[in-house]
Amino acid sequence: MKKNARILDSATFAFLDIETTGGNASHDRITEIGIRFWRAGEVVGEWQTLVNPETRISSFIQSLTGISNDMVADAPVFADLAEELELQLKDTIFVAHNARFDYGFIKAEFRRLGVLFSAKVLCTVKLSRRLYPGFRRHNMDALIERHGLAQVQRHRAMGDVSAMLSFFDHALVEKGAQTMEAAIAELLQRPSLPSNLPADVLQDLPRGPGVYRFYGENDVLLYVGKSTNIAQRVASHFSGDHNSSRGIRMSESLRRVDWTETAGELGALLLELRQIKQLKPLFNRRSRAAKNLVSIELTGNASGYLQARLVREIEPHRLGDYYGLFRSKKDAERALSGIAAKNDLCNKLLGLEPEHDGPCFQRTLGRCRGACDGGEDVVKFNLRMQIAFHGLRLKTWPWKGPVAVFEHNATTGRTDILVVYNWMHVATLHDENELEDLSLRGQAVNFDLDSYRLVAKALMGQDGRSLRVVELDAVGQPDVHMP
Numbered sequence: 253m254k255k256n257a258r259i260l261d262s263a264t265f266a267f268l269d270i271e272t273t274g275g276n277a278s279h280d281r282i283t284e285i286g287i288r289f290w291r292a293g294e295v296v297g298e299w300q301t302l303v304n305p306e307t308r309i310s311s312f313i314q315s316l317t318g319i320s321n322d323m324v325a326d327a328p329v330f331a332d333l334a335e336e337l338e339l340q341l342k343d344t345i346f347v348a349h350n351a352r353f354d355y356g357f358i359k360a361e362f363r364r365l366g367v368l369f370s371a372k373v374l375c376t377v378k379l380s381r382r383l384y385p386g387f388r389r390h391n392m393d394a395l396i397e398r399h400g401l402a403q404v405q406r407h408r409a410m411g412d413v414s415a416m417l418s419f420f421d422h423a424l425v426e427k428g429a430q431t432m433e434a435a436i437a438e439l440l441q442r443p444s445l446p447s448n449l450p451a452d453v454l455q456d457l458p459r460g461p462g463v464y465r466f467y468g469e470n471d472v473l474l475y476v477g478k479s480t481n482i483a484q485r486v487a488s489h490f491s492g493d494h495n496s497s498r499g500i501r502m503s504e505s506l507r508r509v510d511w512t513e514t515a516g517e518l519g520a521l522l523l524e525l526r527q528i529k530q531l532k533p534l535f536n537r538r539s540r541a542a543k544n545l546v547s548i549e550l551t552g553n554a555s556g557y558l559q560a561r562l563v564r565e566i567e568p569h570r571l572g573d574y575y576g577l578f579r580s581k582k583d584a585e586r587a588l589s590g591i592a593a594k595n596d597l598c599n600k601l602l603g604l605e606p607e608h609d610g611p612c613f614q615r616t617l618g619r620c621r622g623a624c625d626g627g628e629d630v631v632k633f634n635l636r637m638q639i640a641f642h643g644l645r646l647k648t649w650p651w652k653g654p655v656a657v658f659e660h661n662a663t664t665g666r667t668d669i670l671v672v673y674n675w676m677h678v679a680t681l682h683d684e685n686e687l688e689d690l691s692l693r694g695q696a697v698n699f700d701l702d703s704y705r706l707v708a709k710a711l712m713g714q715d716g717r718s719l720r721v722v723e724l725d726a727v728g729q730p731d732v733h734m735p
Contacts, residue, residue, distance in 0.1 A: 255402055259433055262432055263291070264290070265374070266345065267288045267289075267347045267348075267420070268347065269291060269354065273308075273310070277360040278360065278678050280305055281305035281361070282304050283309060283313075283324055284300075285301055285337065286298075286300045286408075286413045287419055288365045288414070289415065300410055301653065304326075305324060309321050309324070316407050317407045317408060318614045328689045334362060334367065336598045338362070338367070340638075344371075345440070347374045347376060347416070347420075349375070349376045349391075349412065350377050352370060352503065376416050376419060376448055377390050377447045378397060380423075381447060383423050383427055390447070392412060395530065396419075400416070401415060402415075423674055446506050448504075449509070453727055454487055457482050457486055458511065458513050460513060461514050461516055462478070462509040462513040462514045462520050463520055463527065464478075464485070465484055466476075466502065466508075466509055470536075472534065473532075474534050475534070475535045478524035478735070482511050486509060497588050501570045515555060515667055516660075516668065517660035518577070518657070518659055523704055525702050526677065537723065545577050546562055546563070546583070548560050548561070548563070548574065548641070553601070555630070557634065560601065560602045561603055562585075568699050570731075571646040573701075577646065577705075581612045586691075587644070590606060591640050592604060592614070594640070597623075598622075598624045598639065599613065601623055611625040611627075613635040615627075649652050652723065653723065653727075654673035654727055655671075655711075655722060656672075656722045657721055658670075658721075658722070659719065667683075669683075671724070673697065674708045674732045675704040676697045677707065678730055686708075687727070688723070692728045694728075694731065697732050697733070698717055
């Protein structure tokens with residue numbers, strides 16, 4: 253048996269469970285830790301403590317765990333027991349049920365103290381799936397019922413530890429040491445993966461640029477991301493460091509991963525943007541399409557002073573006449589307020605005060621130089637306005653029509669031809685011969701804030717990319733519409 257069960261005979265397994273104030277490791281805290289140490293078939297010790305979380309425990313969590321604010325009031329804070337806990341777990345295999353949760357919280361607590369905690373991790377949810385693949389449910393209550401394990405005080409650390417260890421001992425007897433050893437060895441060698449993903453998912457992922465997608469039950473799209481190394485980026489999602497309840501929910505929901513390769517990062521960025529806006533994944537927050545973009549236009553008033561006004565009807569073909577693109581009127585007004593304060597500009601002329609007789613309110617405070625009451629020279633004021641707004645000025649499309657942007661990957665030999673017009677991504681081709689049949693006449697393209705920022709930065713060389721750009725004379729021009 254020793255030959256076939258080296259881990260079971262030689263390693264110390266630390267069966268650990270924690271209770272917490274909630275599910276978000278970035279701001280929720282540990283309230284209880286329970287550990288039972290198992291080695292070569294015997295329990296060789298245990299360690300248990302309540303922990304003062306240094307924050308209030310909600311009534312819901314109190315009713316779930318039975319741990320109240322009074323119970324932890326005199327308990328040590330994590331900083332006071334960290335050194336002892338680290339010593340207890342040294343050179344052990346960290347075992348927990350849904351180990352990503354417990355391990356993530358322990359690492360987060362150590363991280364707050366500036367300590368990098370790391371351990372070999374064994375998840376008993378995954379162990380159950382590996383040993384009993386015919387069953388669908390592998391939570392602790394399901395294991396207790398299915399295997400006839402003794403009832404314990406659930407949602408208390410040592411109660412859950414007892415149930416976890418009972419399952420481990422039961423499986424060892426039922427499946428045998430050799431099968432158990434093989435399962436544990438395989439799980440310890442695997443990268444940390446959500447319980448519902450196949451073990452070999454990372455092996456199939458490409459090491460180059462592209463877009464990846466996470467799917468949940470019933471093939472619901474959960475998340476779209478991009479990377480210059482898809483396999484590496486996907487693996488980083490499963491590092492075991494859950495810093496948000498959102499990350500935990502996505503991990504628990506994940507059932508499938510697929511991907512689309514691209515030749516380079518620009519193509520991946522554009523594809524990611526398009527899929528987030530069109531497919532609306534559940535867990536993507538950024539890059540959602542804005543319903544109505546707002547910009548700023550500078551026009552002269554009757555006295556010749558430049559004044560700013562907010563506009564929603566933006567003409568894509570004269571972007572250089574506008575300043576800034578904002579997702580809401582509130583965002584635009586916030587930008588105007590900042591410009592006015594920084595440059596002593598008139599709030600009336602920037603549209604931040606309603607029209608009225610006399611100077612603006614800021615003039616009475618000495619924060620306006622007098623354009624509102626003729627106290628500042630028109631030429632000087634207009635020059636200051638142009639300088640103040642210069643950094644927000646949008647870029648007019650510098651080509652006559654659409655262009656082809658060539659992105660080549662020397663490693664994979666893949667070439668993508670990104671067809672772009674007026675800063676909008678229109679199409680992606682993979683062969684120059686396809687350009688001969690390309691026609692964009694009448695094709696509708698929606699102007700998009702994120703795409704504008706991304707493409708303008710790339711094509712103007714501001715991100716360090718060196719791209720081959722070819723004007724397309726014969727393909728016609730698509731119709732670019734504002735949202």
